[in-house]
Amino acid sequence: MxxxxxxxxxxxxxxxxxxxxxxxxxxxxxxxxxxxxxxxxxxxxxxxxxxxxxxxxxxxxxxxxxxxxxxxxxxxxxxxxxxxxxxxxxxxxxxxxxxxxxxxxxxxxxxxxxxxxxxxxxGRPEFLGVVSERERFAQAFGLVSDDLHPELPLEVVSTGLPYLILPLRAGVLARASICNDISELLQAVNAQFAVLFDETELEIRHWNNDGLIEDIATGSAAGTIGAYRLRHRLASGGERFILQQGRFVGRPSLLYVQPEGTPAAVQTVKVGGxxxxxxxxxxxxxx
Known part of the structure; x- marks a missing residue:
């Protein structure tokens, strides 16, 4: 065969x-x-x-x-x-x-x-909880708590895979990396993976949990970002925005994201490209 x-x-x-x-x-x-x-x-x-x-x-x-x-x-x-x-x-x-x-x-x-x-x-996203351990998760990516966005929460969101979303200040993405395997840290907050998010540039980074491989363009993570942005009034229901990913590994990619619903009731998220x-x-x- x-x-x-x-x-x-x-x-x-x-x-x-x-x-x-x-x-x-x-x-x-x-x-x-x-x-x-x-x-x-x-x-x-x-x-x-x-x-x-x-x-x-x-x-x-x-x-x-x-x-x-x-x-x-x-x-x-x-x-x-x-x-x-x-x-x-x-x-x-x-x-x-x-x-x-x-x-x-x-x-x-x-x-x-x-x-x-x-x-x-x-489909309809799940919001699985806000995470309060900001310093601990910042350190997992070689950062400090001041590198995190001061007004946006760390939150676990899923559209099929549960991601811990870590919103960062502008310009911090370039300094991030995974120092040690973060699987146990994520399991403790009911997440499977983590995604770093720069709201200013609308850009994300995501690695395997051991940090050895950085993903190029992550559609499942983009869906969680769409749900998160609508929930926190950073995006409007029915309006498309573009996420960037992959420039740090030499393969720049564009992901089209369209959340539907309202901040109080996110109905679905569409991701394309x-x-x-x-x-x-x-x-x-x-x-």
Missing amino acids: SLEYFHMDVFSRSPYSGNSLPVFLEASGLSAPQMLRLTQELRHFEAIFLEPTGQLNRVRAHVFDMFEELPFAGHPVLGAAAVLHYTSGLTSPQTWQIELPTKVVSITTEQTEYGYAGLLDQ DVVLVGRGRIEVLP
């Missing part, structure tokens, strides 16, 4: 920018250990594996990073929807349903002069 995959760059209009991704269009029959080994072999930040459901424009999906399966991730879902549109041969805008382990998400795609543009509806095809490959020997 051989296995075809597509190499996509997400949140960019140009190949070799944005966040790269392998999309396995037909992964039926693969086990979780096989999908993890394939992800580790290709060494993109994440990989997505699709299975047909028998329903038009609806597939099942499994997303892996190089450590485990994730219940949700933004850029793999957007990249997968672009591949589905590309292989369908259709030229009109399309809507896709992707079944993830914990929820079903909807993505609209359309052709552009660069490739495809996608918009992912991440451009997707381009880089190439395709074939696995001849399965793990």
Whole structure:
């Protein structure tokens, strides 16, 4: 058995920018250990594996990073929807349903002069609590409490993955890094990951919890930022804003974020961006 995959760059209009991704269009029959080994072999930040459901424009999906399966991730879902549109041969805008382990998400795609543009509806966010240990979490990123934004709270928000959002003063992002694994710190506040956020520049940074790999463009984190900004009256319901990410690793990316609802009741967050095809490959020997 051989296995075809597509190499996509997400949140960019140009190949070799944005966040790269392998999309396995037909992964039926693969086990979780096989999908993890394939992800580790290709060494993109994440990989997505699709299975047909028998329903038009609806597939099942499994997303892996190089450590485990994730219940949700933004850029793999957007990249997968672009591949589905590309292989369908259709030229009109399309809507896709992707079944993830914990929820079903909807993505609209359309052709552009660069490739495809996608918009992912991440659903209703959960606000899981404000965190008071400002000094402790600032130190986890090599910072001090004065580097945190003086008026905005540290808060755990989820649209499928719970992130601790750390709002920073302008200009501080460049000095941040993870010194030691922060997994236990995050678990103590019911978060799985952390995202640093500069409200002045509308820019974010995110790493694996051990700090060894910095992500390029994080759609799931962008969704939590959209919910956070609407809740704290930094954004308006129904209005789109652009988040920047990836410049510190040489792959600048643009993420389009549109929260819906009111500060008292955030209904959903949509996250989108451009997707381009880089190439395709074939696995001849399965793990």
